[in-house]
Amino acid sequence: MLAVLAIFAVPTAANAYETTDGSDVTIAPGQAVTLTFSGFDANEPTTASAPDAVTLGVVKVVTTFSRPADSAGVVKYTASATQPGTYTITVTGVSGKVAVGTLTVAPTDSGAGSGSGSGSNGALPNTGLETPMLIIWGAAGALALGIALTVVLTIVRRQKASV
Template sequence: MVKKTLAVIALAVLALFAVPTAATAAGYVAADKVTVSGSAVAGGTVVVSFAAGAFAAGEQVSFACTGSGTATLSAVKAATATLVKTADASGATSVNVKLPADATGTYTVTATGVTSANVATASITIGAADAGTTGKALASTGNALANTGYNAPMLLIWGAAGVLLLGIALVVVMTIVRRQRANA
């Protein structure tokens, strides 16, 4: 029985240390080397830049963009747009993402170094259109937003909690005293 238990523990420890090495097999590019700029609205163009050192110098970098609708990477348009570009001498590169006119939700741009296997990702979240862009003004009821919270003073809340704790302590002390008197 002891041998089986030790074998199970040894396998569990082995599995625990084997899984993280598989997850770090590819080189991941730090988030501070990825910059998203431009107009993240439906129909807008966003530039995703990867700073120097993100990829090897002169390396081929494969870009993929996924999201709802059809995005355009530089000149390629598809449901999942892909494009291959060459990084400059410092390992930096960028790609233009043209969002569709009916874009909603989040788009993910993934850049993968062909030889270094470095992977960088950027998320582009499309903001909701405001009233000015639809041409229709929002109707105003003249009322403020509904109050969904409880506006009690914090002193009252802490005081009530203190009284509750004192009551519990009193019950515990009275129980202990009663038991001691019964046993005496």
């Protein structure tokens, strides 16, 4: 009986604190935004954590950051990311209260594009020479033939003049 009571009591103790309000925002790549989390105790120290693709605070390599909540139990963290996607930012207070926010980085608009290979049809853009290789080789062959003909005619003309 005691074992059954322990099984049901442990999950209840682990879930004693509810998730508090967090922020759900959408930004453009590279844009910084302030996320607001509430429901913490007054002046409670908190720690925010995020995936590696998200930057918390002003330091580029920080994926965890700590700061105290204000007197109303609200804490704000600045976050940014350059890769499109949806990222979860979790803020945990020392009391065990947890706030979860979602940072969505929207992909940039590809635009209408112009010319061939703009990528608007899903194909890769054409960044090379657009003249077909057959035309290039044909022109190079005609040029080589013209130079050879000029050299032969010059040699024949000199031979006739010397005879």
